[in-house]
Amino acid sequence: MTTAIFWFRQDLRLSDNPGFLAACEDYDQLIPIFIDDNGHLKSQLGEASRAWLHHSLESLNKQLTTFDSELLLFKGVALDVINDICQKTDIDAVIWNRCYEPEAIERDSNIKAALKAQSIHAQSENALLFFEPWQVLKKDGTPYRVYTPYWRQVAQLGLEQPPVSTPSKIPTLPTASLSNVTLKSLDLLPNKPWPADMLSYWKIGELAAQNTLTEFLARSGGVDYKNKRDLPAVVGTSQLSPHLHFGEISPRQIVWQTLQETPLHELDGGTETFIKEVIWREFAYYIMYHFPDTQHEAMYPQFKNFPWLEDVSENLEKWQKGQTGYPIIDAGMRELYATGWMHNRVRMIVASFLCKNLLINWQLGEAWFRDILVDADLASNTLGWQWSSGCGADASPYFRVFNPVTQSKKFDKEGEYIRRWVPELKDLDNKSIHEPWLASSVVRSRLDYPEPMVDLAATRLRALDAYSHVKKQKELLQEG
Ligand SMILES: Cc1cc2nc3c(=O)[nH]c(=O)nc-3n(C[C@H](O)[C@H](O)[C@H](O)COP(=O)(O)OP(=O)(O)OC[C@H]3O[C@@H](n4cnc5c(N)ncnc54)[C@H](O)[C@@H]3O)c2cc1C
Structure with missing residues (x-):
C-alpha cells in the first residue's frame, strides 16, 4: 500500500x-x-x-x-x-x-x-504557468526585461495546450487521524464587517471560476475586449484575477477555452489582446523569478536613493480613503475598498498619482493594494507598481505622468463610473463630474466633497524634477 x-x-x-x-x-x-x-x-x-x-x-x-x-x-x-x-x-x-x-x-x-x-x-x-521561467530566454541565454519579445517567444513556443484531465477517483485517506485544525481555527476571516461585505461581490472557488470564464466568453468578452477593457464603468474584462491568484483556474484552461471559440490563427484583435494580458501575468512571474530583488527594490540601480517624500502619512491616508478631490482617483480607491478589486485602467491612474503627483514611494501603494486586493499577487502587484512608477521591467517612462482629469474624460466620458463610486457627485453634469472645482460656487457649496489635495501642474513639474535625479544617476553609473 x-x-x-x-x-x-x-x-x-x-x-x-x-x-x-x-x-x-x-x-x-x-x-x-x-x-x-x-x-x-x-x-x-x-x-x-x-x-x-x-x-x-x-x-x-x-x-x-x-x-x-x-x-x-x-x-x-x-x-x-x-x-x-x-x-x-x-x-x-x-x-x-x-x-x-x-x-x-x-x-x-x-x-x-x-x-x-x-x-x-x-x-x-x-x-501555475504555461512555461517555466528558465525555459524562455534570449538567444544569449539571459532573461528578457521587455514584454513584446518575451510574448513573441512564448506565443511561438505554443499556448494551445490542452488542460490535463480531472482525476476520476481520489485514493482513500489513511485511517489515522492526522489533524484537528478546523477552517474556523485558521482565523482567516477578520471579525469585522469588512471584508465580509466586500466578498459579497464575489463567488469563490473552482466552479465559480469556471462559470466566470464561461460568462465572460459568452458575453463575447474576448472579442469585445480590446474596445471595452479600458472603460471602468462597464464589465469589459474577465475579473478572473483572484481566481487565477489562488489557482482556482489555470491560465491554460483560460486560453484553451478561449481558443475553442476562436482558433489562434484566426484570432481577432480583441481575443489576442485578452490572451496577451493573461501572458502579462506570466511575464510578472518571470520577472519575479529572474530578478527576485524587485519584490522590494527598483529593478534599475539609478532608482536607488530616489527622492521620495518622507512625511507622507496625511496624503497617503487621503489617497487610501478616496478623499483626494480628484473624482476618478477617489472612485478607484473606493471601488477597491468596497469590492477588493479595481479596474486595471484606474489602477494605473491611481498608482501614477501616488508615485508622481504625491511623490510617495511605490512600496507604500503596493502594500495598501496587497492588503485590500482580493487578487493581491506579489508578482503582478510588484510589476504593476514598478511599471507605474517607472522603475521596473518594461515600465512606463518616468516622464509620463498620467493626468487624472484627462484620463477620466477619455475613459469615463459620461462619468458613470465616478457616479457609481462617488455618489456625492452624481448630480454634476458630464463636464464638471471630472472637475468639480469648475462647477458654480452655488453647486460647489452644496457638495460634500474635498477640494483637490494638490495642484496637478505643479506636482507634475516636481515629479519631473525628482525624476531628473534618475537620469543623472544613470549617467553617473554609465561613466563610473
Ligand atoms: C498598480 C497595479 C497593481 C496591480 N496589482 C495586481 C495584483 O496584485 N494582482 C493581479 O492579478 N494583477 C494586478 N495588476 C494587473 C491588473 O490590473 C489586474 O490583473 C487586472 O485588473 C485584473 O482584472 P481582470 O481579471 O478583469 O483582467 P483581464 O483584463 O480580464 O485579464 C485577464 C488576466 O490577465 C492577467 N492580467 C491582466 N492585466 C495584467 C497586468 N497588467 N499585469 C499582470 N497580469 C495581468 C490577470 O491575471 C487577469 O485576470 C496590477 C496593475 C497595476 C497597474
Whole structure:
C-alpha cells in the first residue's frame, strides 16, 4: 500500500492540476493537505486575500468530499508540519505544484532536501504557468526585461495546450487521524464587517471560476475586449484575477477555452489582446523569478536613493480613503475598498498619482493594494507598481505622468463610473463630474466633497524634477 501527501498551495482546484492528478493516479492512499504557513512567510497575505482563502478552502473541501476525500488543514512552519505527518504515517511521496515567490522557492528547496534525506520521494509539477521561467530566454541565454519579445517567444513556443484531465477517483485517506485544525481555527476571516461585505461581490472557488470564464466568453468578452477593457464603468474584462491568484483556474484552461471559440490563427484583435494580458501575468512571474530583488527594490540601480517624500502619512491616508478631490482617483480607491478589486485602467491612474503627483514611494501603494486586493499577487502587484512608477521591467517612462482629469474624460466620458463610486457627485453634469472645482460656487457649496489635495501642474513639474535625479544617476553609473 503506497501513500502520498498532496500539498495544495496556489492551485486550489481539482481540474488541470498536474500534481494532484499524478498523486491520484500513482498512489493507493492520498492525504490532501493545506498548510497555513502565512505567519512564517515574510510576504504575508493581506486581509482581503485571507478572507478569500477561507472560502476557497471551504469550496475545495466540498469538492473533495464528493469523492469521499477531505482536505486536512494544518497551521505552522511547512517543513515541521510535513515532517510531523511523515513521522505519524508511512509516507512514500510528497507532491505539490511549484510556486515562484522567492521565499516559497527557498522553503520548497529545504523541504525537498529534508524529504530526500528521509528517502521520501518529493515531486513538483507546474500548474501555475504555461512555461517555466528558465525555459524562455534570449538567444544569449539571459532573461528578457521587455514584454513584446518575451510574448513573441512564448506565443511561438505554443499556448494551445490542452488542460490535463480531472482525476476520476481520489485514493482513500489513511485511517489515522492526522489533524484537528478546523477552517474556523485558521482565523482567516477578520471579525469585522469588512471584508465580509466586500466578498459579497464575489463567488469563490473552482466552479465559480469556471462559470466566470464561461460568462465572460459568452458575453463575447474576448472579442469585445480590446474596445471595452479600458472603460471602468462597464464589465469589459474577465475579473478572473483572484481566481487565477489562488489557482482556482489555470491560465491554460483560460486560453484553451478561449481558443475553442476562436482558433489562434484566426484570432481577432480583441481575443489576442485578452490572451496577451493573461501572458502579462506570466511575464510578472518571470520577472519575479529572474530578478527576485524587485519584490522590494527598483529593478534599475539609478532608482536607488530616489527622492521620495518622507512625511507622507496625511496624503497617503487621503489617497487610501478616496478623499483626494480628484473624482476618478477617489472612485478607484473606493471601488477597491468596497469590492477588493479595481479596474486595471484606474489602477494605473491611481498608482501614477501616488508615485508622481504625491511623490510617495511605490512600496507604500503596493502594500495598501496587497492588503485590500482580493487578487493581491506579489508578482503582478510588484510589476504593476514598478511599471507605474517607472522603475521596473518594461515600465512606463518616468516622464509620463498620467493626468487624472484627462484620463477620466477619455475613459469615463459620461462619468458613470465616478457616479457609481462617488455618489456625492452624481448630480454634476458630464463636464464638471471630472472637475468639480469648475462647477458654480452655488453647486460647489452644496457638495460634500474635498477640494483637490494638490495642484496637478505643479506636482507634475516636481515629479519631473525628482525624476531628473534618475537620469543623472544613470549617467553617473554609465561613466563610473
Ligand atoms: C498598480 C497595479 C497593481 C496591480 N496589482 C495586481 C495584483 O496584485 N494582482 C493581479 O492579478 N494583477 C494586478 N495588476 C494587473 C491588473 O490590473 C489586474 O490583473 C487586472 O485588473 C485584473 O482584472 P481582470 O481579471 O478583469 O483582467 P483581464 O483584463 O480580464 O485579464 C485577464 C488576466 O490577465 C492577467 N492580467 C491582466 N492585466 C495584467 C497586468 N497588467 N499585469 C499582470 N497580469 C495581468 C490577470 O491575471 C487577469 O485576470 C496590477 C496593475 C497595476 C497597474
